[in-house]
Amino acid sequence: MDLIESYKEELRLVRKFWTGFWIVLLLLALIFLPWYGKEHWVYILTLVFIFSIGVQGQNLLIGYTGQISFGQAGFLALGAFSFGHLLRMGVPVAVSLLCAGLVAALFGLLVGFPSLRLKGPYLSIATLGFGIAVYQVFVNSEILSGGRMGLTVQKLPALFGLSQTNTYYYFNLIVAVFFTIASYNLISSFLGRAFIAIRDNDISAEAMGVNLTVYKLLAFAISSFYTGVQGGLYALLLGYLEPNMFTFLETISLFVAVIVGGLASVEGSILGAAFVILVPQVFSNAKHLVPVVFGTAIILILIFEPLGLSGRWMKIRLYFRMWPFR
Amino acid sequence: MSQFLQYAVSGLSIGALYALVALGLVLIYRSTRILNFGHGDVATVGTFFAFTLLSHNYNWTIAFPLALILGALISMVFYFVILIPAQRRNATLLGQIILTVGLSLIFQGLVSHFWGTEPQSFPFPLSDTKTWKIYKDVVISELSIGALIIGFAVSLVLFLLVQKTRLGLAMRATSENLPSAQTLGIPTRRVLSLSWGMAAFLGVLAGIFLAPALPLDPFFMLEPFLKGFAAAVLGGLNSLPGAVAGGLILGVAESLAGGYIAVAFKNTLAFLVIIVVLLIRPEGLLGKEFIERV
Numbered sequence: 018m019d020l021i022e023s024y025k026e027e028l029r030l031v032r033k034f035w036t037g038f039w040i041v042l043l044l045l046a047l048i049f050l051p052w053y054g055k056e057h058w059v060y061i062l063t064l065v066f067i068f069s070i071g072v073q074g075q076n077l078l079i080g081y082t083g084q085i086s087f088g089q090a091g092f093l094a095l096g097a098f099s100f101g102h103l104l105r106m107g108v109p110v111a112v113s114l115l116c117a118g119l120v121a122a123l124f125g126l127l128v129g130f131p132s133l134r135l136k137g138p139y140l141s142i143a144t145l146g147f148g149i150a151v152y153q154v155f156v157n158s159e160i161l162s163g164g165r166m167g168l169t170v171q172k173l174p175a176l177f178g179l180s181q182t183n184t185y186y187y188f189n190l191i192v193a194v195f196f197t198i199a200s201y202n203l204i205s206s207f208l209g210r211a212f213i214a215i216r217d218n219d220i221s222a223e224a225m226g227v228n229l230t231v232y233k234l235l236a237f238a239i240s241s242f243y244t245g246v247q248g249g250l251y252a253l254l255l256g257y258l259e260p261n262m263f264t265f266l267e268t269i270s271l272f273v274a275v276i277v278g279g280l281a282s283v284e285g286s287i288l289g290a291a292f293v294i295l296v297p298q299v300f301s302n303a304k305h306l307v308p309v310v311f312g313t314a315i316i317l318i319l320i321f322e323p324l325g326l327s328g329r330w331m332k333i334r335l336y337f338r339m340w341p342f343r
Numbered sequence: 344m345s346q347f348l349q350y351a352v353s354g355l356s357i358g359a360l361y362a363l364v365a366l367g368l369v370l371i372y373r374s375t376r377i378l379n380f381g382h383g384d385v386a387t388v389g390t391f392f393a394f395t396l397l398s399h400n401y402n403w404t405i406a407f408p409l410a411l412i413l414g415a416l417i418s419m420v421f422y423f424v425i426l427i428p429a430q431r432r433n434a435t436l437l438g439q440i441i442l443t444v445g446l447s448l449i450f451q452g453l454v455s456h457f458w459g460t461e462p463q464s465f466p467f468p469l470s471d472t473k474t475w476k477i478y479k480d481v482v483i484s485e486l487s488i489g490a491l492i493i494g495f496a497v498s499l500v501l502f503l504l505v506q507k508t509r510l511g512l513a514m515r516a517t518s519e520n521l522p523s524a525q526t527l528g529i530p531t532r533r534v535l536s537l538s539w540g541m542a543a544f545l546g547v548l549a550g551i552f553l554a555p556a557l558p559l560d561p562f563f564m565l566e567p568f569l570k571g572f573a574a575a576v577l578g579g580l581n582s583l584p585g586a587v588a589g590g591l592i593l594g595v596a597e598s599l600a601g602g603y604i605a606v607a608f609k610n611t612l613a614f615l616v617i618i619v620v621l622l623i624r625p626e627g628l629l630g631k632e633f634i635e636r637v
Contacts, residue, residue, distance in 0.1 A: 138378040146614035305455035312448030
């Protein structure tokens with residue numbers, strides 16, 4: 018990679034002119050998409066934006082901190098339902114979204130406590146238990162889940178003369194860009210370095226002065242904050258909620274997105290989110306085969322390309338930069 | 344009192360099946376440190392295969408052994424075709440666990456694709472409704488008796504296999520220390536693949552006995568699988584007797600909780616057990632404490 022001479026340079030997100038150029042081009046393409054793209058595609062991309070937030074959160078936990086969580090569906094449900102209830106009480110959208118994230122983060126702290134003592138397989142069981150327990154609480158409690166009809170959530174009105182689909186598109190684009198910038202800043206700051214140190218070896222991280230208790234809990238809290246916000250946005254998009262939307266399958270999709278996109282990579286998270294959203298679209302005739310595709314994708318990626326799509330992307334870039342040498 | 348006994352008896356019989364599931368998980372965990380998330384789905388495939396054979400008017404004496412062998416074969420093929428290449432490429436432990444998640448997804452999708460998601464009823468030689476009186480008002484169904492007998496017999500056979508035979512010795516050596524087992528000339532790959540096969544065999548056996556009492560759909564093993572997990576954690580993930588004890592305790596506790604507290608509480612109990620055990624005694628009731636060297 019390139020020589021970095023100062024800490025200020027290390028913290029810069031865009032180091033080269035051409036990187037910035039491509040990012041601006043991509044953003045412009047996304048901003049003008051509703052003018053030339055079909056409405057269906059606008060909707061699909063909206064889903065990708067929403068999903069990419071949760072995948073980034075999950076990647077902060079799995080890819081950067083090395084803690085595993087199979088309880089994401091629980092955080093998703095907590096975020097979505099607290100968002101729905103707050104919105105029904107007349108709280109503005111932005112505040113409810115923040116609260117949805119905070120509620121999920123609070124429970125993330127709670128789930129984080131076992132992570133202080135448990136590792137690997139044991140932690141995955143504990144979090145799995147949490148995810149299913151949350152689901153069952155929502156199924157069994159009519160006050161929380163809104164009963165058999167589900168909880169209706171007020172949708173966004175069409176703003177600024179745009180159609181409703183486009184309003185959603187821009188709203189979620191802004192939120193997703195905000196969270197993407199936040200994740201880049203997070204991982205290049207002292208927090209990100211602490212997370213990576215814990216992932217690589219927690220005992221030596223502790224010896225180097227990383228407070229394991231604080232940073233492991235923070236990783237869980239931040240990751241579930243992201244997931245909670247994803248849940249809130251999801252609720253806002255769909256307009257109604259029921260507990261069956263948050264089964265173990267939802268956890269698995271987030272997990273697949275992280276693995277396919279690439280561990281410890283923000284771009285990878287976005288690519289992974291796109292993969293998880295697009296595969297069911299492609300296989301809309303044979304819905305039952307979607308898990309087969311997901312499973313095959315995980316197995317192939319883990320065996321042949323452990324860094325995922327983002328690793329493949331980096332290798333392609335390197336190939337062209339080095340061309341004709343190799 | 345007889346009510347209490349009734350709950351305990353029905354808890355024991357379901358617990359024996361949880362114990363079978365837990366034994367399969369522990370068998371794999373203690374030899375490879377992998378949590379097999381595909382355990383339930385391989386069992387589902389085996390059970391559905393038995394279902395197809397039975398509905399084509401094959402006798403159960405043919406259908407069940409074939410299903411058990413199919414389950415074992417799938418698991419061994421997974422070990423040789425997917426797990427070993429991954430290990431050759433230095434896959435991490437977490438990576439290998441994720442591979443089993445992939446396996447689980449593939450079979451879940453295939454079963455829903457080929458057999459549909461509509462619940463079906465599983466024809467079984469033992470009846471669920473014919474009951475025997477064992478003590479005053481306490482009754483037990485034929486199916487429960489079968490489950491209890493199979494559960495205990497299989498646990499006993501497995502115990503004898505692991506403790507008294509050369510194969511069992513090789514299995515114990517492999518799980519104790521893989522490199523030194525290899526230097527002693529134990530064909531560890533073959534031993535491990537046999538462990539995987541045996542685990543799937545136990546899983547399918549549990550599946551066949553669980554299927555008559557539950558609606559048979561592609562997700563019917565999910566809950567028993569999670570309960571088996573809870574049982575294995577309760578007993579200690581690296582202890583085979585612990586898995587049996589954990590399964591029986593969980594079954595009885597669940598049945599009592601369902602009877603005396605609330606039916607809705609029955610399913611949540613397993614996860615409470617997991618969380619409490621992990622917080623208080625992570626190595627489980629009979630497990631050895633796992634100490635990490637720095």
